[in-house]
Amino acid sequence: MNPTIKDVARHANVSIATVSRILNSTSAGYSEKTKKLVMEAVEELGYKPNAVARGLKNTKTQTIGVLFPDISGMVSSELLHGIEKVAHSLGHSVIVCNTASQGEKTLDYLKLLSEKRVEGILFASEEITDEYYEAIKEMNVPAVLVSTKSHKHPLPYVKVDDRDASYAAASYLINKGHEKIGMISGIKEDPIAGSPRIDGFKAAMRDQLGNESPIVVSAQGFSYEDGLTMFEKLMEAAPETTAIFAASDEMAIGAMASAYRMNIKVPEDISVIGYDNLKISEMAIPPLTTLSQPLREMGETAAELLFEALKTGGTTQSIIMPHQIIERESVKVLQ
Structure with missing residues (x-):
């Protein structure tokens, strides 16, 4: 006892x-x-x-809440690693909530975090609705967005510029000599990782190749399974395609697996570039060329902004993190 x-x-x-x-x-x-x-x-x-009991007297629980739409996802895992590193170094615990991208569940978790008297909120990878924003305001604690942003609500965020990053990925393929390029995207209506990445891809195709209507096939997520099925759909629609930009590494590797099943060789027959630079991109065969987001650093930076707000009682500035192309072996140079 x-x-x-x-x-x-x-x-x-x-x-x-x-x-x-x-x-x-x-x-x-x-x-x-x-x-x-x-x-x-x-x-x-x-x-x-007991930290909670002590916090009830001190009005501090030394706890922050983190909300993810899919805690099992590799992007969430990398972000959480960075968040926990900073939180634990400052003597704080982290309550992780898996919202499964469901509005009612997200609101329930925000209510739970309020009852747990968390000192701050990190909200990751999901769109901030009016209901979420009002719930956070009622908690009267600082909040920082990570890998997402809100045009409507004044919350600081830490993320890459998805449109610019996708423009860079498409430009990379074009510079390697590819012109017949298709994209496998996530949910096209998604304002966080859907439409900005599609817009960046289309802008590069328009600006550099004069292609006003490049082929884009959209899935309902960013998973391996989505890449698997969307690759077949893209190749049926445009069999002359020589390169594919996938909106996540998991989708890219799903596309590569689908190509293998169809006896299409990567990169000899078709080139593939992903987005994220997850650990699995190094493990793929061939190793995947990808657009890197510094996910762990994004988690660390978002946590640092949150603790800065806790310390000063003021607001913090949003931060756009750098992206870069990580070259491996899944893209062929066309002569």
Whole structure:
């Protein structure tokens, strides 16, 4: 059984109130000798104060909440790694909520985080609706968006410029000599990772090749399975395609698997570039050329902005993170 504050008081031969004042760093009501006795008792008994109970008195729980639309996704995993690194270094715990991109579930989690008295919110990879924004405002805690942004609501964010990044990915294929390029996108109406990436791809095709209507096939997500099925659809619609830009690494690897099943060789017959630079892109056969988002650094930076807001009580500036092409072996140079 875990020792209690009563056990510590008994062991140090002081009152419970004295133990409480010492553990909560109240400056009055005890001597240095008494403090030493209590801290020795804490160490000898292995007593660990309940963070939530302590927070109810101090109005601080040293806890932040993080909301992801899909905690099992590799992008979420990388972001969370960066967030936890910063939070734990500052002595804070992280409550992770998997919203599954469902509005009602997201609101339920925001209510739960409010009840848990979290000190701040990190909201990842999902669009901020009016309902979400109002729920966060009612909590009266700072919030930072990561891998998403809101044009309507004044919340700071940390992300790459998806339109510019997609423009760069398409330009890379064009510079390698490809002109018959198709795109496998996520949900085209998605304002975060859907339409901006499509817009960037189309802009590059228009500006550099004069192609006003390049082929884009849109899935209902960004998964391996989406890439698997959309590759077949794209090749049926445009069999002359020599290169594909996929809106995520998982989709790109799904497309490569589909190509293998269809006896289409990568990159000899068709080139593929992904988006994210997840660990699996290095493991693919052939290793996947991709547009890199610094996901762990984005998680770290978003957490740092949140703790800065907690410290100062003010607002912080949004940050656009750099992207870059990571060259591997899935793109062929056409002569």
